[in-house]
Amino acid sequence: LNNKAILDMPIADLVIPAEKVAHVQSGNSAEHALLVLTKTGYSSVPVLDVKYRLQGLLSTKMITEEILGLERIEYDRLATLKVEDVMDQEVAYLKITDTFRRALDLVINHAFLCVIEEDGTFAGIMTRRVILKQLKKHIYS
Amino acid sequence: LNNKAILDMPIADLVIPAEKVAHVQSGNSAEHALLVLTKTGYSSVPVLDVKYRLQGLLSTKMITEEILGLERIEYDRLATLKVEDVMDQEVAYLKITDTFRRALDLVINHAFLCVIEEDGTFAGIMTRRVILKQLKKHIYS
Numbered sequence: 001l002n003n004k005a006i007l008d009m010p011i012a013d014l015v016i017p018a019e020k021v022a023h024v025q026s027g028n029s030a031e032h033a034l035l036v037l038t039k040t041g042y043s044s045v046p047v048l049d050v051k052y053r054l055q056g057l058l059s060t061k062m063i064t065e066e067i068l069g070l071e072r073i074e075y076d077r078l079a080t081l082k083v084e085d086v087m088d089q090e091v092a093y094l095k096i097t098d099t100f101r102r103a104l105d106l107v108i109n110h111a112f113l114c115v116i117e118e119d120g121t122f123a124g125i126m127t128r129r130v131i132l133k134q135l136k137k138h139i140y141s
Numbered sequence: 142l143n144n145k146a147i148l149d150m151p152i153a154d155l156v157i158p159a160e161k162v163a164h165v166q167s168g169n170s171a172e173h174a175l176l177v178l179t180k181t182g183y184s185s186v187p188v189l190d191v192k193y194r195l196q197g198l199l200s201t202k203m204i205t206e207e208i209l210g211l212e213r214i215e216y217d218r219l220a221t222l223k224v225e226d227v228m229d230q231e232v233a234y235l236k237i238t239d240t241f242r243r244a245l246d247l248v249i250n251h252a253f254l255c256v257i258e259e260d261g262t263f264a265g266i267m268t269r270r271v272i273l274k275q276l277k278k279h280i281y282s
C-alpha cells in the first residue's frame with residue numbers, strides 16, 4: 001500500500017466546475033453582492049470580471065467588517081460600496097494541472113481554493129469537503 | 142505502516158479548548174451576536190447558556206437570512222430578534238472520549254464540531270483545519 005500515492009493524483013477530476021460555482025462580478029455594489037451571498041448561502045465566493053478572470057474573494061465577513069461603525073453596523077453605506085473596494089485581492093489558487101499534494105498544503109489555511117486554467121480563466125474551485133472525502137477514501141482503502 | 146491507526150486516535154489532545162472558542166450566549170439579541178461574529182471574525186460559533194451547556198450554532202448567514210426582506214435586508218429588525226429565535230438547534234457534536242474516526246466522518250459535512258464533556262458541558266471544538274493537519278502529518282510519516 002503506497003501511502004503517498006494520493007499526493008501525486010491530479011486535481012482535475014476533483015474540481016467543482018465554474019458553472020456550479022456561485023460568484024459575484026467585480027462591477028457590482030456590495031449591497032447586490034450581499035444579497036447574492038445570502039441567497040446562495042455561501043459565506044465566501046470568488047469575484048470574477050466580465051472575461052471570467054479571477055479578481056479576488058468576497059465574504060459576508062468582509063462586507064460587515066467594512067461597514068462596522070463605532071456604535072452599530074452602518075448598512076446604509078452598502079449601496080455606494082463597490083465589490084472591488086471590499087474584496088480580498090489575495091487569493092489562494094491552484095492551476096488545473098496541479099496535484100493533490102499542492103491542494104492539501106493550501107487547504108490547511110483556506111476553506112476553498114480557486115482553480116485556474118492554463119489560459120488564466122477561472123476553472124472552478126477545490127473545497128475542503130472534496131479533499132476530506134478523498135482522504136477518508138484513501139484511509140479506508 | 143498501519144494506514145488505519147490514525148482512526149483509533151482519541152480526539153482529546155486535538156480539541157481547541159472552550160476558553161479559546163468564541164461563542165454567544167443564548168439570551169443575547171441577534172444584533173449583539175452579529176457584532177460578536179464580526180469582531181471575532183468567525184462565520185459561525187457555538188451558542189451556550191449561562192451554565193456553559195451547548196444550545197445551538199449561530200452564523201452570520203442565519204442572521205442575514207432571517208432579516209432578508211422582499212426588497213432589502215431589514216437591519217432594523219436585529220435589535221428585537223433573539224439568538225434563540227435564529228440559531229440552529231441541530232448541532233453536530235463529538236464526545237470528548239470519541240476517536241478520530243468519528244471526527245473524520247462528521248467533518249465531511251461540517252466545518253467544525255462541538256465537543257461535549259461526560260457531564261454534558263461544552264469542552265471545545267474540533268475544526269477541519271486541525272483534522273487536515275493530522276491527515277497531512279499521517280500521509281507524510
Ligand SMILES: Nc1ncnc2c1ncn2[C@@H]1O[C@@H]2COP(=O)(O)O[C@H]3[C@@H](O)[C@H](n4cnc5c(N)ncnc54)O[C@@H]3COP(=O)(O)O[C@H]2[C@H]1O
Pocket residue numbers: 016020021022023041042043044045046111112125127128129130184249250251252
Ligand atoms: N448549500 C450547501 N449544501 C451542502 N453543504 C453546504 C452548503 N453550503 C455550505 N455547506 C457546508 O458548509 C461548509 C462551509 O460552507 P461555507 O459557505 O462557509 O464555505 C464554502 C464556500 O465559501 C465555498 N464554496 C463551496 N461550494 C461553493 C459553490 N458551489 N459556489 C461558491 N462557493 C462555494 O467553499 C467553502 C467550503 O466549502 P465546503 O463544501 O468544503 O464546506 C461547506 C459544506 O460542507
Ligand SMILES: Nc1ncnc2c1ncn2[C@@H]1O[C@@H]2COP(=O)(O)O[C@H]3[C@@H](O)[C@H](n4cnc5c(N)ncnc54)O[C@@H]3COP(=O)(O)O[C@H]2[C@H]1O
Pocket residue numbers: 043108109110111157161162163164182183184185186187252253266268269270271
Ligand atoms: N482568526 C483566524 N486566524 C486564522 N485562520 C482563520 C481565522 N478565522 C478563520 N480562519 C481560517 O478560515 C477557516 C474558516 O473560518 P470560518 O470562520 O468560516 O469557520 C470556522 C468557525 O466557524 C469555527 N471556529 C474556528 N475556530 C474558532 C474559534 N476559536 N472560536 C469559535 N469558532 C471557531 O470553525 C470553523 C472552521 O475553522 P477552521 O480553523 O477549520 O478554518 C478556518 C481557518 O482556516
